[in-house]
Amino acid sequence: MSAPRWTLLSLLLAALAAGCSNGGGEEQPPNVIVFLTDDQGWGDVAAFGASELATPNLDRLAAGGMRLTSFYSAPTCTPSRAMLLTGAYGQRVSMPSAYYPWSNDGLSPDEITLAEMLRERGYATGLVGKWHLGHRPPFLPTRQGFDEYFGIPYSNDMGRINPLDLPIYPDLPLMDGETVVETEPDQSQLVRRYTERAVDFIARHAGGPFFLEIAHSMPHWPIAASEDFLGTSPSGLYGDVIAEVDWSMGEVLDALEAHGIDDRTLLLFVSDNGPWLLFGNHAGSAGPLREGKSTSFEGGVRVPAIVHWPGHVPAGSTSPAVLGLTDFAPTVAGLTGAELPQDRVLDGRDAWPVLSGEDDAAFADRVWLFHRIGGLEAVRRGRWKLHLPHPYEAVPVPGVDGAIGTIEQRLIGLSLFDLETDIGETRDVAAEHPDIVAELLAIAETARADLGDVLTGRTGSGVRPAGFYDPATSN
Numbered sequence: 063m064s065a066p067r068w069t070l071l072s073l074l075l076a077a078l079a080a081g082c083s084n085g086g087g088e089e090q091p092p093n094v095i096v097f098l099t100d101d102q103g104w105g106d107v108a109a110f111g112a113s114e115l116a117t118p119n120l121d122r123l124a125a126g127g128m129r130l131t132s133f134y135s136a137p138t139c140t141p142s143r144a145m146l147l148t149g150a151y152g153q154r155v156s157m158p159s160a161y162y163p164w165s166n167d168g169l170s171p172d173e174i175t176l177a178e179m180l181r182e183r184g185y186a187t188g189l190v191g192k193w194h195l196g197h198r199p200p201f202l203p204t205r206q207g208f209d210e211y212f213g214i215p216y217s218n219d220m221g222r223i224n225p226l227d228l229p230i231y232p233d234l235p236l237m238d239g240e241t242v243v244e245t246e247p248d249q250s251q252l253v254r255r256y257t258e259r260a261v262d263f264i265a266r267h268a269g270g271p272f273f274l275e276i277a278h279s280m281p282h283w284p285i286a287a288s289e290d291f292l293g294t295s296p297s298g299l300y301g302d303v304i305a306e307v308d309w310s311m312g313e314v315l316d317a318l319e320a321h322g323i324d325d326r327t328l329l330l331f332v333s334d335n336g337p338w339l340l341f342g343n344h345a346g347s348a349g350p351l352r353e354g355k356s357t358s359f360e361g362g363v364r365v366p367a368i369v370h371w372p373g374h375v376p377a378g379s380t381s382p383a384v385l386g387l388t389d390f391a392p393t394v395a396g397l398t399g400a401e402l403p404q405d406r407v408l409d410g411r412d413a414w415p416v417l418s419g420e421d422d423a424a425f426a427d428r429v430w431l432f433h434r435i436g437g438l439e440a441v442r443r444g445r446w447k448l449h450l451p452h453p454y455e456a457v458p459v460p461g462v463d464g465a466i467g468t469i470e471q472r473l474i475g476l477s478l479f480d481l482e483t484d485i486g487e488t489r490d491v492a493a494e495h496p497d498i499v500a501e502l503l504a505i506a507e508t509a510r511a512d513l514g515d516v517l518t519g520r521t522g523s524g525v526r527p528a529g530f531y532d533p534a535t536s537n
Contacts, residue, residue: 091398092371093327094180094273096146096390097314099307100139100192100217100282103337105349106304107366112347114297115304119312120368123331127370128379128417132481134386135335137355137362137434139217140194142334142387143277147175147195147206149391149402149410153433153513156528161194163220163232168196169206170529176391177207177273179400186267189213190259191277197235198531204240208275212238212259214247218279222246225283225340225466250286252279253303257310261317268321271398276314280307283341284464300344325372328397330390333365340467342460352487357454358432358439359487360447369417376419384428384442389413407524431509436516438509441502445482446495448502451475452517478502 104110108117109124110131135142140160141152148155148169155173169175177187188210189203196202197215204211214236219225221234233245247255260276280286280303287302291309295301311331318324337346339354339361348354348361355362367385369375388410395402396412409431415421432440439452453473461467478492478499492499509515514522 090326091183091271092374093267093270093323094185094394094398095314095327095329096275096277097311097329097331098143098146098191098275098277099331099333100277100279101335101338101346101355102281102304102307102333102366103346103348103354104351104361104364104366105347106281106333106337109368110366111349115301116295117304117308119308119315120331120366122315123311123329123370124368124378126372126377127329127368127375128381128419130367130369130385131380131382132384133332133365133367134363134384134430134432135333135365136387137335137357137432139192139282139334141433143193143195144169145387145410146390147177148173149176149388149408150406150526151388151409151431151433151513153431153436153522154407154409154524155526157195158433158436161196161216163197163216164230165196166198166531166533167528168198168201168531170527171200171205172529173526174403175207176394176400177203177275179207179391179395179402180271180273180398181207181209183398183400184271185398186263186270186272187274188260188263188267188272189275189277190256190263191275192217192279193277196529196531198533199240199536200531201529202237202240210239210263213256213277214252214279218249218252218282219284223249223284248286249279249284250288250292252286253306253310254288254290257313260310261313264314264317264321268323270323270326276310278307278310281346283338283344285344298343300346304346325374328369328371328374328394330367330369332367332387336362336365339457339460340469341464342462342467344461344464350486353454353456356434358434358449358452359454360481360485363432371417375417379419381416381419381422383413383416383422383425384430384444385413385416385425386410386430393417406526429505431513433513436514438506438513438515438517441506441509442481443502443505445480446498446502447479447481447487448492448499448506449474449477449479449487450506450517 191213236244236247291306351361353359477490510520512524
């Protein structure tokens with residue numbers, strides 16, 4: 063698909079402006095872009111093994127960068143977004159699950175976001191798309207370090223179109239800054255509108271440095287594609303949506319190249335969690351991974367991720383290092399000279415040794431904790447993943463053509479999986495490795511003392527409060 067005419071014009075004009083900037087010859091810190099999709103599964107990207115969906119621009123990104131094949135999010139969207147911006151687990155910042163339109167909680171103003179860190183370094187900061195870290199005034203993106211915001215404050219199903227057709231949902235708002243400019247926007251146009259805003263932001267700030275988060279609402283249900291993509295994929299409507307999201311990535315890459323700033327821009331592509339299997343052919347695929355969104359199995363939390371920075375990240379490379387959304391803020395801080403907060407615990411690590419291709423071994427024994435709705439459900443260290451006893455939601459009968467499927471409550475007992483040989487978590491080897499089980503149980507107990515665990519009735523000493531807004535007492 064060709065770029066809109068206005069986009070090409072803006073690229074040319076801004077390229078001229080960029081050529082006149084930074085004439086002093088001083089090396090500038092990199093621009094930073096996060097391209098975040100919603101519910102896009104491991105099996106929805108060709109570079110990660112998708113066989114039925116075409117993603118040429120994500121393939122282009124991977125060819126010029128590094129695929130991260132053990133990259134983790136949280137099981138649902140709100141904690142994942144908190145992890146990205148704070149460098150801490152959602153559990154640590156009291157954001158264990160998704161917010162709703164009637165929620166009065168939000169990311170605490172006392173937390174220091176990546177946007178705030180970079181703005182202190184002179185970065186222009188912008189967010190386009192879904193926020194979902196609190197929609198009350200004190201928690202909006204413009205109060206959390208972003209100069210500009212255009213998008214929806216929570217998920218696209220939290221309006222008149224929702225899985226159970228509930229009348230309790232208000233009209234879905236579309237916001238520009240802190241102002242609601244539309245309600246119930248045409249969702250088939252959101253990918254295009256977000257992309258236009260993103261390309262415009264790049265054009266206006268091509269002289270840099272800038273931080274831009276592009277947080278697409280798609281392919282979260284309800285899915286919709288614009289007229290240019292509708293009916294173009296042999297994989298049906300879901301394929302149409304993935305094609306349009308992939309087009310959006312192509313527009314971003316083209317904009318960076320047109321301005322001559324692709325080699326000055328660190329770009330991360332990632333999904334916020336696994337596919338919402340409940341919606342069947344209107345949802346994605348976890349590929350060989352077990353289960354999907356809202357679980358702590360690999361299909362719910364291991365997400366496709368690609369990092370791209372020409373001349374700095376090795377082209378066409380792959381890393382199996384255990385990384386996650388918590389690592390992005392510390393890594394960017396290290397690259398840009400931004401100051402990480404020293405008065406609080408962060409769970410992320412500077413992953414640049416991995417991303418630069420210098421040292422995968424530094425993360426060989428990495429510990430990753432899997433929380434869901436306040437419960438510690440699993441622990442990974444290196445190749446080993448221990449599931450602690452917990453309930454989970456399986457989808458025995460997926461929905462068809464947008465209809466909701468069926469959910470079945472199941473239980474998993476104490477189970478150990480070797481992810482190097484069993485990525486699908488199909489064979490419990492706990493009985494064969496009691497020493498590994500004991501070591502991971504000890505890690506879990508330390509984690510419970512720090513972060514709490516509703517499954518065992520523990521309160522964590524290292525948990526920080528979320529923000530709270532009282533509509534009755536606030537102006």
